[in-house]
Amino acid sequence: MTDFDIGKGKTIGIYxxxxxxxxxxxxxxxxxxxxxxxxxxxxxxxxxxxxIAATFLYGIKDTFDGDHKGLSFxxxxxxxxxVFGILYLLLMGADGLMFLLGEVEEFSVLADFRxxxxxxxxxxPLAYLAWGLTKDVTW
Amino acid sequence: xxEVLGEDPEVILAERRYDAIARIMESAVRKEEGKWTFTDMxxxxxxxxxxxxxxxxxxxxxxxxxxxxxxxxxxVMVEVFFGWLGGLAAAGIANPQLASFVADGLCGGVGSVLVxxxxxxxLFLALAILEDxxxxxxxxxxxxxxxxxxxxxxxxxIPMISGFGCNIPAIMATRSIExxxxxxxxxxxxxxxxxxxxxxxxxxxxxxxxxxxxxxAVFSMYVLGIALAILMALIFRKTLFKGKPAxxxxxxxxxxxxxxxxxxxxxxxxxxxxxxxxxxxIFVVVVLLWFLSVYPWAATNGGEIIENSYVAGLGKAIQxxxxxxxxxxxxxxxxxxxxxxxxxxxxxxxxxxxxxEEAVGDTLVSxxxxxxxxxxxxxxxxxxYVPCVATIGAIWRETNSWKWPVFTMVYLTVLxxxxxxxxxxxxxxxxxx
Numbered sequence: 200m201t202d203f204d205i206g207k208g209k210t211i212g213i214y215x216x217x218x219x220x221x222x223x224x225x226x227x228x229x230x231x232x233x234x235x236x237x238x239x240x241x242x243x244x245x246x247x248x249x250x251i252a253a254t255f256l257y258g259i260k261d262t263f264d265g266d267h268k269g270l271s272f273x274x275x276x277x278x279x280x281x282v283f284g285i286l287y288l289l290l291m292g293a294d295g296l297m298f299l300l301g302e303v304e305e306f307s308v309l310a311d312f313r314x315x316x317x318x319x320x321x322x323x324p325l326a327y328l329a330w331g332l333t334k335d336v337t338w
Numbered sequence: 339x340x341e342v343l344g345e346d347p348e349v350i351l352a353e354r355r356y357d358a359i360a361r362i363m364e365s366a367v368r369k370e371e372g373k374w375t376f377t378d379m380x381x382x383x384x385x386x387x388x389x390x391x392x393x394x395x396x397x398x399x400x401x402x403x404x405x406x407x408x409x410x411x412x413x414v415m416v417e418v419f420f421g422w423l424g425g426l427a428a429a430g431i432a433n434p435q436l437a438s439f440v441a442d443g444l445c446g447g448v449g450s451v452l453v454x455x456x457x458x459x460x461l462f463l464a465l466a467i468l469e470d471x472x473x474x475x476x477x478x479x480x481x482x483x484x485x486x487x488x489x490x491x492x493x494x495x496i497p498m499i500s501g502f503g504c505n506i507p508a509i510m511a512t513r514s515i516e517x518x519x520x521x522x523x524x525x526x527x528x529x530x531x532x533x534x535x536x537x538x539x540x541x542x543x544x545x546x547x548x549x550x551x552x553x554x555a556v557f558s559m560y561v562l563g564i565a566l567a568i569l570m571a572l573i574f575r576k577t578l579f580k581g582k583p584a585x586x587x588x589x590x591x592x593x594x595x596x597x598x599x600x601x602x603x604x605x606x607x608x609x610x611x612x613x614x615x616x617x618x619x620i621f622v623v624v625v626l627l628w629f630l631s632v633y634p635w636a637a638t639n640g641g642e643i644i645e646n647s648y649v650a651g652l653g654k655a656i657q658x659x660x661x662x663x664x665x666x667x668x669x670x671x672x673x674x675x676x677x678x679x680x681x682x683x684x685x686x687x688x689x690x691x692x693x694x695e696e697a698v699g700d701t702l703v704s705x706x707x708x709x710x711x712x713x714x715x716x717x718x719x720x721x722x723y724v725p726c727v728a729t730i731g732a733i734w735r736e737t738n739s740w741k742w743p744v745f746t747m748v749y750l751t752v753l754x755x756x757x758x759x760x761x762x763x764x765x766x767x768x769x770x771x
Binding site: 242246250251253270274275282290293 | 374378379380382383384386389392393396397399400403404407408409410411414415418550554557
C-alpha cells in the first residue's frame with residue numbers, strides 16, 4: 200500500500216535526483232574554487248548547495264517507494280532552494296544599487312546570476328509537482 | 339547504565355516522555371482524517387537527526403550573507419549623508435573648536451556608528467522572519483540533543499538566540515529556566531553570543547580585510563561565539579555546577595508565513611535599542627573620545643597631530659599588553675572604550691583616524707593597522723572580551739551578587755587573550771603574517 204500514485208512518485212523521484220545531483224556538483228565546484236564567472240568559488244556557499252543536494256537526495260528512495268516521507272524532503276529541499284535563490288537575487292539587486300551609487304565600476308548580471316538562482320528556477324516545477332502529490336496523500 | 343542502554347538514560351527518558359505525549363495525543367485529540375499538514379512535512383526535514391543541524395547552520399549562514407551583502411548600498415547612503423553633513427558643519431562653523439566638535443566628534447563619531455543601522459536592522463529582520471515562521475523553536479529542539487550532551491539545557495538555546503540581538507534581554511530571559519544550575523550556566527556563557535553591537539566591528543574589519551569573503555568572516559564570528567559558549571558551558575558543568583541538566587519538553591508551534599507587519603515590528607523593537615544607545619551612551623563616549631583626541635588643543639594643532647593627544651598617551655601606555663597580537667595603540671584605545679559599548683570601537687577608529695565614515699575601513703588597511711590575520715584575531719577579541727557595562731549590570735541583577743559579574747569579566751578576558759593568541763599563533767604557523 201503506497202501513500203500516493205507510484206507512477207507520479209517515480210517521475211518526481213527522477214526529477215529530484217537530477218536536481219539533487221546538479222546541486223551536489225555545483226556545490227563541490229564552488230567549494231573547490233569555482234569555474235569561471237558562472238560558478239564562482241565560495242566555500243560556505245558551496246557547502247550550502249551540498250546541504251540542499253543532500254536534502255533532495257534523502258527523499259528519493261521513499262518517493263520511489265510511494266512513501267509520503269520522501270515528499271517531505273523534496274518540499275524541504277525546495278524550501279531551501281527558494282531561500283538561497285531569493286537571497287542571491289537580493290544580493291544581485293544590492294550589487295546593482297552599488298553600481299548606481301558609483302561604488303563599483305561594473306555590474307555584470309551574468310556574474311551575479313549565481314547557480315543558486317537558476318537552480319531555484321529549475322526546481323520550481325518539481326515543487327509544483329510534489330506539492331500537487333501531497334494532496335493525494337492518505338494514511 | 340549508559341553502557342547497558344547504549345544511550346544516555348536522560349535522553350531515553352526524554353524520548354519516552356515524548357512517546358507518552360504522542361500516545362495521549364492520539365487518544366485524546368481527533369485529527370482530520372488522513373490530513374498531512376505542511377508542519378508535519380517540514381518538521382520531518384528540519385527536525386531530522388542527520389540533516390537538522392546542517393540545515394540550521396546553512397540557514398544561519400544565509401542570514402549573515404543577507405545581513406552583510408544586502409545592507410551594503412544602504413550603508414553607503416548613510417555614509418554619504420553623514421559625510422555631507424560633516425563637510426557642511428566644517429565649512430559653516432567659524433569657531434574651529436566647535437567646528438571640530440560637530441564635524442569630527444558628532445558627524446564623524448556618532449555617524450560612524452549610525453552607518454551600521456542597516457546591517458543591524460537587516461539582521462533583526464532576518465531573525466524575526468525565522469522566529470515568526472516557527473523555525474527558531476525547531477532550532478532549539480534540534481540543538482537540544484547536542485546541548486544536553488554538552489551540559490546545557492535545551493531551554494538555554496532561546497536566550498542564546500536572543501543574545502544575537504542583545505545580551506541584556508537574553509540574560510533576563512533565563513528566568514524561564516527552572517533549574518538554578520542550568521540558569522547560572524546560561525547566564526555566564528550568554529555574553530559569548532555575539533550581540534548586535536559587535537556587528538559593526540565585524541562589518542568594518544571584515545569588509546576592509548576580507549573582500550568577497552567578508553560575509554563568511556562575519557558568520558564565522560557567530561559560529562565561534564556559539565562554539566565557545568558550548569565549550570564554556572561544558573567546563574562550568576564539570577566544575578562549578580556539577581550535575582545533569584533538567585529534561586527539556588518544548589511545544590512546537592505550527593509553521594506560518596511571517597507577515598511583513600509583524601516582522602518589521604519585531605525588527606523595530608530590537609533595532610530601536612541600538613538607536614537609543616547611539617543617542618545616549620555612545621554619544622557621551624564619543625564626546626569624551628573627541629575631547630581626548632583633540633586636546634591639548636595647541637599640542638595637537640586642533641586635532642591635526644593626534645600623536646600628541648591625551649588619548650594617544652593613554653593608548654601608548656596600554657599598547658604593550660596587546661603588542662604580541664600586532665595591534666597598535668589605536669586598537670588598544672578602541673578595546674578599552676569598547677568596554678562601555680562595543681559599537682564605540684568603530685567610533686574610536688573614525689575619530690582617531692580622522693577620516694570620514696566611508697574611508698575608515700580603507701584607512702585601516704592603508705595604514706597597515708591590520709593584516710587579515712591580526713584583524714581576524716581582533717574580531718575574535720571583540721567577540722569574547724568583557725561584555726559591555728550594561729550586560730555586566732544585567733548579570734549582577736540576575737544573580738544578585740557581584741561575584742558572578744566579576745567572575746564573568748575575568749574569565750572572558752582570559753579567554754579572549756587565549757583565543758586571539760591561538761588565532762595569531764596558528765595563523766603564523768600556517769605562514770600568515
